[in-house]
Amino acid sequence: MDAELIVDAQNATGESPVWSVRDQALYWVDIPKGELHRWDFNQDSTRSWKAPQMLACIAADSRGGWVAGMENGIFHLQPCEDGSLISTLLAGVEHAQAGMRFNDGRCDRQGRFWAGTMFMDMAAGARVGALYRYSAGQKTLDAQLKDFIVPNGLAFSPDGKVMYLSDSHPSVQQIWAFDYDTDSGTPHNRRLFVDMSHHLGRPDGAAIDADGCYWICGNDAGLVHRFTPSGKLDRSLVVPVKKPAMCAFGGPNLDTLFVTSIRPGGDIGDQPLAGGVFALRPGVKGLEEPTFQG
């Protein structure tokens, strides 16, 4: 199955693809450039907006616009027709140290926004990242889980009762599953779901399909893996870049797997499409992404 390039975005770090059923469009971000992008399915056209800070993860807000994890907090973003982006701080974060930002994030099936933080100099291996939950009206954020280097791969099972989370750092490369209390929004009973050091690529962004299988980008390996709910590798799909970053189901029938990617600095050698957004037809359908409930 061939991956089709849909946008030659040349993203530095393309992440957080989200299919909007309402707009019939794929939204995603370029983290270090602080850009929000939209690819319109019917027009095959792209628009972009610039945020005032690094922009790491987004979830559609049921009241309009987006909830986003950025450098120093959770923001509301309103992209405007004139090309401007109105950003409003919803809740600030007290990072463990300077030089941190949000990373991967999404809503649970009840519409609470979850996002993790990391120290931007990944090479330092600083275990200072934390996972935060943001619910409407909150003004401050409390860490729900701590001691991550690069929290990533956040996803929720179709019934919302299992939460998945990984750490991408080369020294960790684990994906965990938690029982998730949908009433209180609390993860517990953490256990190893997949040890990615036994598979190709580091775990990056993830998506869940309608069968409850977990799709995870194998960063550095040019692969997107599908794991069954029991943690067994079902298949691996190839993308024409080494660093796929995150995937999301979308398209009118939710049967397309969109994959964003990373364009490393310096000589990109044999990967001219690095940083692009790709579409795959994996033969399974995804689920509509939950919106933030304000």
Ligand SMILES: O=C1O[C@H](CS(=O)(=O)O)[C@@H](O)[C@H](O)[C@H]1O
């Ligand atoms: O900045 C990020 O980096 C890593 C990818 S990489 O190590 O640069 O290849 C990624 O896992 C993370 O999600 C992203 O925010």
